[in-house]
Amino acid sequence: MLIFADELYNEQEMTEFNNFFKSAFSVDNVIFGFDEGDLKVLLIKRGAEPFKGKWALPGDLVYPNEDLDAAAGRVLEELTGLREVYLEQVKAFGAVNRHPLGRVITVAYYSLIKINKYVVTPASFAQKAKWHSIAEVNDLAFDHNEILNACFDRLKQRVRTRPLGFELLPPKFTLTELQHLYEAILETELDKRNFRKKILSMNLLIDLDETQEGVAHRPAKLFEFDRDRYEKLVKDGFSFELKESKRKLVPTQS
Amino acid sequence: MLIFADELYNEQEMTEFNNFFKSAFSVDNVIFGFDEGDLKVLLIKRGAEPFKGKWALPGDLVYPNEDLDAAAGRVLEELTGLREVYLEQVKAFGAVNRHPLGRVITVAYYSLIKINKYVVTPASFAQKAKWHSIAEVNDLAFDHNEILNACFDRLKQRVRTRPLGFELLPPKFTLTELQHLYEAILETELDKRNFRKKILSMNLLIDLDETQEGVAHRPAKLFEFDRDRYEKLVKDGFSFELKESKRKLVPTQS
DNA sequence: GCGGGAGGTGTATTTATTACACTATTCCGG
DNA sequence: CCGGAATAGTGTAATAAATACACCTCCCGC
Numbered sequence: 001m002l003i004f005a006d007e008l009y010n011e012q013e014m015t016e017f018n019n020f021f022k023s024a025f026s027v028d029n030v031i032f033g034f035d036e037g038d039l040k041v042l043l044i045k046r047g048a049e050p051f052k053g054k055w056a057l058p059g060d061l062v063y064p065n066e067d068l069d070a071a072a073g074r075v076l077e078e079l080t081g082l083r084e085v086y087l088e089q090v091k092a093f094g095a096v097n098r099h100p101l102g103r104v105i106t107v108a109y110y111s112l113i114k115i116n117k118y119v120v121t122p123a124s125f126a127q128k129a130k131w132h133s134i135a136e137v138n139d140l141a142f143d144h145n146e147i148l149n150a151c152f153d154r155l156k157q158r159v160r161t162r163p164l165g166f167e168l169l170p171p172k173f174t175l176t177e178l179q180h181l182y183e184a185i186l187e188t189e190l191d192k193r194n195f196r197k198k199i200l201s202m203n204l205l206i207d208l209d210e211t212q213e214g215v216a217h218r219p220a221k222l223f224e225f226d227r228d229r230y231e232k233l234v235k236d237g238f239s240f241e242l243k244e245s246k247r248k249l250v251p252t253q254s
Numbered sequence: 255m256l257i258f259a260d261e262l263y264n265e266q267e268m269t270e271f272n273n274f275f276k277s278a279f280s281v282d283n284v285i286f287g288f289d290e291g292d293l294k295v296l297l298i299k300r301g302a303e304p305f306k307g308k309w310a311l312p313g314d315l316v317y318p319n320e321d322l323d324a325a326a327g328r329v330l331e332e333l334t335g336l337r338e339v340y341l342e343q344v345k346a347f348g349a350v351n352r353h354p355l356g357r358v359i360t361v362a363y364y365s366l367i368k369i370n371k372y373v374v375t376p377a378s379f380a381q382k383a384k385w386h387s388i389a390e391v392n393d394l395a396f397d398h399n400e401i402l403n404a405c406f407d408r409l410k411q412r413v414r415t416r417p418l419g420f421e422l423l424p425p426k427f428t429l430t431e432l433q434h435l436y437e438a439i440l441e442t443e444l445d446k447r448n449f450r451k452k453i454l455s456m457n458l459l460i461d462l463d464e465t466q467e468g469v470a471h472r473p474a475k476l477f478e479f480d481r482d483r484y485e486k487l488v489k490d491g492f493s494f495e496l497k498e499s500k501r502k503l504v505p506t507q508s
Numbered sequence: 509g510c511g512g513g514a515g516g517t518g519t520a521t522t523t524a525t526t527a528c529a530c531t532a533t534t535c536c537g538g
Numbered sequence: 539c540c541g542g543a544a545t546a547g548t549g550t551a552a553t554a555a556a557t558a559c560a561c562c563t564c565c566c567g568c
Contacts, residue, residue: 023318025348025359027277064277064357068348092346092361094279094322103318105279105359107346176546193548194526211534217544218533250414250436250444250452430515447517448557465565471513472564 023103027072028059028144029087030108030151033115034168038133039184040115041148042079043233045128050100051141055132057148059106071110087166090147090154098143110151112167113158134184138139159185163204167227174212174220175199201249204230266465274368277357281326282313282398283341284362285334285368289364292387293438294369294404297394304354305395311402313360324365333383340366340421344401344408350396352397364405368420379412388438413439417458420479421453428466429453430472 031042043055058079062071077083086107094105115131136146158164164211165181166173179195199205205223212219263404285296297309316325323343331337341363348359362421369385412418417433420427433449453459459477466473 023279025275025277040491045494062348062359065350067350068346070360071348089345091343092322094316094325094361096319096321106359107348107359174546191527192546193528196547197549198525211512215545216535218546222544250440250449428515445558446515447559450516451518452556469514470566472566473513474515 008170022063023105026059026061026104026106027068028057028073028106028108029072029075029088030057030110030148031076032110032112032155032168033131034181034184035115035131035181037184038135039181040131041134041137042118042129043137044079044241045130046141047128054139054141055130055137056141057144060127061104068107069109072107074113076111076113080113080118082113082117086164088154088158090151093141093143095148106147108147108151110155112155112164114168114170116170132203156186156214163202163225163230166227169225172208172210172222172224174222178223270376277359278315280313280358280360281329282311282360282362282401282435283326283329283332284311284344284364284402286293286364286388286409287372288435288438289369289385289439291434292389293435294385295391296372296383297386298333299384299389300395301382302336308393308395309384309391311397311398312383315358322361323363323481326361326365330365330367334372336367336371338420342408342412345404347397349397349400360401362401362405366409366418366423367412368422370413371423373425410440417479417484423479426462426464426476426478430474432477433481443487467473 001056020157033040033042033048042058044053044058046054058075060071060075062068068075069087072087072089076085088111089112090108092105092107096103096105098104101219122151134152139145140148155164159182165178165185168181169177176192177197178199179190179192182195183190204226208222208224211221212222287296296312298312300308300310312329314329316318320350322330323341326341326343327337330339330341342365344362344364346359346361350357352358352360388406391399393399394402413436419432419439422435423431429450430446432453433444433446436437436449437444447492451475458480460480462476462478464476466476
């Protein structure tokens with residue numbers, strides 16, 4: 001059977017196809033948070049087969065009248081109560097045998113949330129949700145390790161070129177906290193002076209003229225992300241797009 | 255009905271789900287080629303409703319026992335006869351109404367082929383396949399404009415950081431041809447001297463000590479992509495990964 | 509042999525990245 | 539109230555990368 005081109009997508013083919021081929025699509029959401037200097041991911045312990053007892057990414061089948069992005073947002077909201085957070089699709093995973101019970105293609109998303117805003121939801125599954133340090137995650141259900149890695153890689157890439165870090169921090173933060181966040185995401189150490197120079201040169205931080213309280217040392221200044229200015233820059237066509245320095249294959253245009 | 259977490263993915267739910275919700279998934283493939291100084295994309299004229307007579311990306315439903323990537327490869331091979339070409343998944347498109355006849359989630363891929371290797375296949379649909387200059391594509395069927403744009407953006411991004419251009423050129427090429435290719439992909443002009451300096455500093459080109467023939471001017475030297483060296487570099491952990499220069503948010507590590 | 513046409517080449521300037529170490533401020537305990 | 543612990547905060551010099559820019563070369567065909 002060749003379904004192709006002209007034949008593709010006409011009604012009869014589609015019905016036929018559906019009749020002999022049961023399938024479903026789902027979304028899986030890698031929910032990132034940042035706490036205690038560690039990048040974390042929210043996992044759910046499976047209470048049923050397959051993979052009963054294993055940790056898995058939160059996910060769900062996509063509803064008939066639901067856009068793909070909406071499904072990912074719903075998973076997030078049902079689990080955390082949060083809406084309007086940063087959410088980005090990464091890619092689809094569709095190996096034939098990725099799901100032991102049937103053919104399920106899943107689309108992976110990641111989201112960035114302020115972990116202190118996360119409230120344990122009353123839903124029954126919530127008690128089985130738990131934050132895991134990204135370094136300590138191992139052996140997830142299904143192909144979820146692969147999905148997690150893909151999402152983490154995407155986050156690493158994004159964070160270098162767009163001011164995403166702020167999505168993971170409370171509204172007021174210190175430069176050191178911000179640096180630790182970047183270090184956790186990039187899995188590397190950064191030079192303090194260079195980091196500050198770079199971040200401040202973006203002009204996207206508002207100096208609140210406030211300082212930390214309750215610390216046993218010189219308190220750090222607090223900053224706020226200037227979302228308005230960021231959005232204005234983006235709207236005016238200012239690009240936070242990819243430029244690279246070393247080993248670049250093509251000269252950057254001026 | 256809440257299908258979630260614990261409940262998610264068990265057999266009963268999946269069967270139920272399938273019974274009341276007919277759906278399908280497909281792949282669409284943006285096939286890029288380069289000819290006459292222009293970046294081209296291979297489109298198919300639809301011979302049936304919906305969108306009869308409109309140009310569309312080649313695509314197909316994913317077969318039951320076929321990995322997602324394999325489906326994309328099959329679409330490419332059926333259309334062009336080519337295997338083992340560069341093929342990369344970009345993302346999934348899953349708006350509820352993206353397909354007028356039902357719920358179809360599609361996963362977009364792009365591939366890079368040497369256009370002169372493309373042979374018109376004997377299949378019936380082949381006569382309706384045609385290369386279009388990317389600048390002249392407009393008003394495709396379904397959401398295929400959006401898909402094309404996403405794939406083109408991804409290609410632009412990739413070509414800056416990985417030596418992909420060679421996939422689109424014949425085995426032997428001149429530096430000017432290579433530059434024109436990059437210009438077509440990046441939609442910008444590049445400085446000849448800087449481009450050559452950069453490309454040659456990669457050390458991924460083999461100078462064949464041959465020259466063009468049959469041109470009415472000084473013939474250019476021919477080069478070949480050093481695939482072995484490239485693969486060795488990748489294997490040895492040399493990274494062609496993203497680095498950016500201007501407006502970078504985080505200092506690059508040494 | 510000369511005119512057309514693309515091929516090929518180098519340097520100086522500007523900008524970005526990196527490396528690097530000490531002083532400042534606050535809290536706390538003795 | 540003094541000293542120590544702990545983190546905050548700051549600048550400059552060296553290196554590396556990106557950019558801008560113009561002329562001579564070579565081959566063909568007439």
